[in-house]
Amino acid sequence: MTDQTPAATTRTRSYEYEVASFDPAAAMRLSGLDYMRALTAGEIGSRPSIGATIGMGIPYDVEPGSVRFDAEPSDFLLNPLGTVHGGFAATVLDSALGVAAHTVIPAAHGYSTAELKVNYTRAILPTTGTLTCTGTVVHAGRRMVTTEARLVGKADGKLYAHGSATLFVFPLKDA
Numbered sequence: 001m002t003d004q005t006p007a008a009t010t011r012t013r014s015y016e017y018e019v020a021s022f023d024p025a026a027a028m029r030l031s032g033l034d035y036m037r038a039l040t041a042g043e044i045g046s047r048p049s050i051g052a053t054i055g056m057g058i059p060y061d062v063e064p065g066s067v068r069f070d071a072e073p074s075d076f077l078l079n080p081l082g083t084v085h086g087g088f089a090a091t092v093l094d095s096a097l098g099v100a101a102h103t104v105i106p107a108a109h110g111y112s113t114a115e116l117k118v119n120y121t122r123a124i125l126p127t128t129g130t131l132t133c134t135g136t137v138v139h140a141g142r143r144m145v146t147t148e149a150r151l152v153g154k155a156d157g158k159l160y161a162h163g164s165a166t167l168f169v170f171p172l173k174d175a
Helices: 024-029 032-040 050-054 086-102
Strands: 061-063 068-069 108-122 133-138 146-151 159-170
Touching: 024 032, 024 108, 032 086, 032 159, 050 086, 068 086, 086 108, 086 133, 086 159
Parallel strands: none
Antiparallel strands: 061 068, 068 133, 108 159, 133 146, 146 159
């Protein structure tokens, strides 16, 4: 019997990122929507480092109650079965769910995820290509926001995963 295991390929991955920064003064004076727009425009803070780490872009469509951005699966995200690890989709969805919620909170408020649910509908491969994630607010209350998001292939239009979240809204302490 011969070993049919293919030889491993070793690659080196390096990337640059800014250490994410939070601008508490801006968070106290700007609505969540205005804060996210200023962040994505590079006017305050810096891009969250998770984006550079897993291949997720900054939001390019930020509206009240919705957000959209792209993510790129790659071979450095593989699980033992050779598909992209489910944590990639969960992280991308969680980001869209949270940013969508961020767009509806008032100034001087923050949020925290209380519940996250992810549904995987098909395997993501390193060759799948760019995925677009769209997050939307389902309900926005004074103390709780619920959101949903979809992760869809940009080229094929197929749904790869979708999810929902419940987020608690709370006042920030004066900076």
